[in-house]
Amino acid sequence: MKVLISVDMEGISGIVHSTETNPGRYDYERGRALMTAEANAVIAGVLDAEPTAVVWVADAHGPFRNILPEELDRRAHLVRGKPRPLSMLGGLDEHTDAVLLVGYHARAGGGPAVLAHTMSDDILDVRVAGRSFGEIGLNAAMSGHLGVPVALLSGDDTACAELRDLVPSAVTVAVKQALGQATAVALHPEEARERLRRAAADAIMRRALVSPLSIPGPLDVEVDLHSPVTVDLATLVPGVSRAQGGRTVTFTAADFADAYRLVLLLGQLATIKPG
Structure with missing residues (x-):
């Protein structure tokens, strides 16, 4: 095993x-x-x-x-x-x-x-199908x-x-x-x-x-970001949109693996600071 x-x-x-x-x-x-x-x-x-x-x-x-x-x-x-x-x-x-x-x-x-x-401190919340995930x-x-x-x-x-x-x-x-x-x-x-x-x-x-935690797709995902600059960068990613209020971005993932990878990418984008 x-x-x-x-x-x-x-x-x-x-x-x-x-x-x-x-x-x-x-x-x-x-x-x-x-x-x-x-x-x-x-x-x-x-x-x-x-x-x-x-x-x-x-x-x-x-x-x-x-x-x-x-x-x-x-x-x-x-x-x-x-x-x-x-x-x-x-x-x-x-x-x-x-x-x-x-x-x-x-x-x-x-x-x-x-x-x-x-x-990171740059991601305030991740919601998958309306539920908060850390x-x-x-x-x-x-x-x-x-x-x-x-x-x-x-x-x-x-x-x-x-x-x-x-x-x-x-x-x-x-x-x-x-x-x-x-x-x-x-x-x-x-x-x-x-x-x-x-x-x-x-x-x-x-x-x-112990049963695996299975969350079938497609999945609506919302991510609250600390920095408006990160929101601006995130909207350059195909499929990611800015939600009303200016601090939240949304996307739809085919399955949890796609959601997971895109959340990781948003975390990396948060490390980019304006020049």
Whole structure:
């Protein structure tokens, strides 16, 4: 069997501030070490349950170059760097048996939640068929489009509730209780890793009970953007229109894969600043 572990950073135990998640900032190196250690705990849990599993780990935070390769469990394959197909789900294909989301955070506007956002501070909301989706929902539905269930998620309590609302049978591990955007009550990192290892093994053993999140198309998608410049750029993409109000763009996607890729493109367009 093949398992993909997608590892973000904001939902790692002990992390509460952007200075711990951004390269070159105070305590980023500690954040990288904590992230790598939680990835290792989940790898160990997967292999406790299925010793012959092929485990891929997608570094899914920021530059996608955060996990310390030399410290990662040598039994796993590391997907590192960007841009790449399927972004945070790098390595996902129809042969994958389960996706585990580690260190994830709640969607923008989903607080109280630690470092809540949706892809970047430039995307305020993504609505698919009228329902708000953050990174958790987008990645769960993209996995589901390929018939792959999200069997586990770890992060703060708000992030865990976000996945359970979409995939009630998934295993969740709250490694911290969110008190706000930059504050939480966190488990000791070693306690968090012990719980993650047990939960990962449980998730793999009961993966057949978890249904993939399937959202059939065609799909009407709305994206609220922070910058008017990004809205201007987005309307250059065929099929994307400006909605009334000036901050929202809309498009219709044939299926969730098309919606996912176009939302990723809008996120990249948001990085372009006027000359």
